[in-house]
Amino acid sequence: MGRFARTGAMVGALVLTASLALTGCGDDQKKAEFVGGNQPAGASAAPETTAGPTGSTPTAGAAAGPALQVSPADGAQKRPVSTEISAKIPGGGKVSEVVLTAAGGDKVEGLMRRDGSSWVPSSPLKYGTRYTATVTGTGTDGQTHQGSSTFTTMAKPKSMIGSGLYLFDGKTYGVAMPVVAEFSPGIPEKDRAAVQKRMFVRTDPPQPGAWHWLYNGTQAYYRAPEYWQPGTTITVRLALAGIPLSNGRYGNLDRTATAKIGRSFVMKVDNATKKMTVFEGGVLTRTLPVSLGKKSTPSSSGTMVVMEKKESTVFDTRDEPDPDNQYVTKIDFAQRLTWGGEYIHSAPWSEGVQGRRNVSHGCVNVSAANAKWLFERTLIGDPITVTGTERKLVPGNGWTAWSMSWSEFVKGSALPVPDGGAEPAF
Template sequence: MGRFARAGAMVGALVLTASLALTGCGGDEEKPAFVPGQQQVGGVSSSAPDPSAAPSDAADAAPPLTVSPADGATGRPVSSEISARIPGGGTVSKVVLTTADGATVAGRMRRDGSSWVPSTALKYATKYTATVTGTGKDGAPHQGTSTFTTMAKPKSMIGSGLYLFSDKTYGVAMPVVAEFSPGIPKKDRAAVQKRMFVQTDPPQPGAWHWVGNGTQAYYRAPEYWKTGTTLTVRLALAGIPLSNGKYGNIDRSATAKIGRAFEMSVDNATKRMTVSENGAVIRTLPVSLGKKSTPSSSGTMVVMEKKESTVFDTRDEPDPNNQYVTKIDFAQRLTWGGEYIHAAPWSEGVQGRRNVSHGCVNVSMADGRWLFGKTLIGDPITVKGTERQLAPGNGWTAWSMSWSRFVEGSALPVPKGGQPEPF
């Protein structure tokens, strides 16, 4: 088992105010996750209403609706959304948000109509005016206006990261992984989760699952992503207030592709790996798994990191028999604890017959090279029949549980079949 200190191998690349470079985290570029100036209804994009269009005379004369943030409010979070209450009930049809110099802020209405979300975080210590138009249940038009000011930039912020790079292609089991330091308090997770937006094309429902003490959250669909899917993710956390006195640091976003369906399955009983691509078996490889004192984990893992050549240094292991420094070729990380798929020429003689590794999936040099050339970050591997079960959070373990178990980790209710997309 190759043990790297997590800070050195993976999360050292987790830049809490920048990108998570080693394992596909979103960069610091604050690209809007959604196309400015567009609305999306039922998965179909259409042009947003012209914010410069003057309201009708009827709207001018209609009873005012109540806008939130309230008129005159100060110190509002830069994560604020615009909502409104129409007397007697009704539907908001248009929101225009402008700065003091008249610049218009892009945004879109949530699918459920509960609020309008700016496409990027608002600026600190800035005055905004929201003009909201709606229609009452009786068909009468309503309009309301609110001018509010955002808070100054806070001093105490959380760190955050997104394990996804824009313009990259990932395997069908790639979860959206958000990471926080320190973890998000349990009482705040619902509010934070409401600001973590995932859209898919073609549309696929999904859900979030919080891990451990709130340092990570995974998003996945009920099944593996469809091949060719585009994932558009925005963690709109800049300025979101938390109960521990901290605030979200920045918005993070990424748009990535899902590639072909490539799956690996390892059975300890046969000591064989079956490799499938797009549903067809393309190769079967002999393997050697972890010996009984250092067993491999059974469960569904994903490829988190790939290194053509690296060094495993386990001299901090308490057992002298498990201490070594070894050069490793074609290493593919599966867990934070140090389990990899990698070439092991020293065990080729027993691969397919006996387990001798320290927890890794050993393959021959030729098979390691071939497999390394085929896999993507996010490709799944399922190992079964070993002496140890995969621990939740030891790697990106989003798929190592049933869908019903996964949605239990959501901070918000999840409808049967998954949460619909927010826009």
């Protein structure tokens, strides 16, 4: 098994759809697939607040009270394009309507957070533009309060982070597909709570979830307590355009995607028996003999997901430090599980020992016929759990969001997570 490294280049302003590097068991290469996303995470559920671009209008004839205080303050300059609108009602109360217009009269769409803390524009504000916010609310005494503010956004900054979202719009994934956000350079720890508040995930049917940060802030995963329900729609928005960070950089752009979760297809591999059991829709449908990594190059124990599929490719491990692990081999039906080079793949050369002995360089070897059978049925995001090997899966070596308990996972959130997971922000 080769060393574990991640060398994918990050791109700031563009949405990349590059294929993942595929160089074989023990490789240490990676190329990212970057796309976009749209909705909540990280905020605890609170009573629904009815507000938006055309939110509830105050009751006709209601008594008028003192003006409420709008943020950003009137006359504010150089505000980030990630700015949200909030208001303080004298004596307390609830905002009922926010209207935001740009110079020239263009109206900005948006939604009030579920907890009522602020109103979030549905797309980034424009750089160097004047906006006017008019906010209406009802006080605890039943009086109507209104206030307005005119502010200007900052010019486009020169120093931005790169970001990526591993989710393709309109695609269908397996039940263990995490939402994976990536940043270059990583998000400083002191900024992660503010960034996480702008990383929105919504699921239909609703399933609470949480974010988990790793890699010194270069990656964050979002998942539910259990695998996604088959048929779920996941809508993601990483609303990071213009968000200021403590390292002097700003978020580069918003990324959005809506994807589907398909049927349940779960693979389990037990090193003790040298067999893979396959469950479709929760029912055991096939048992396959396997050969895992030999003692010098063991397979990783843990829950991984299929990240990439190649019907035919070449594994090239000539950069491995150990001459015994250097080879160039044509491989059929390769399914990547880790960045470090572990795959499920066809291995006709080991069919004689599959089910009895481990001889691979860390991959899950199956027969040519079984590799084809699996390849024709799996989706990106399908889970495989390997148990009983000499090596534990390293967090971040692949999409490892499911290789820890839910209680461990939520410890990686930058915001408090209610029992059972956070509800959407909207």
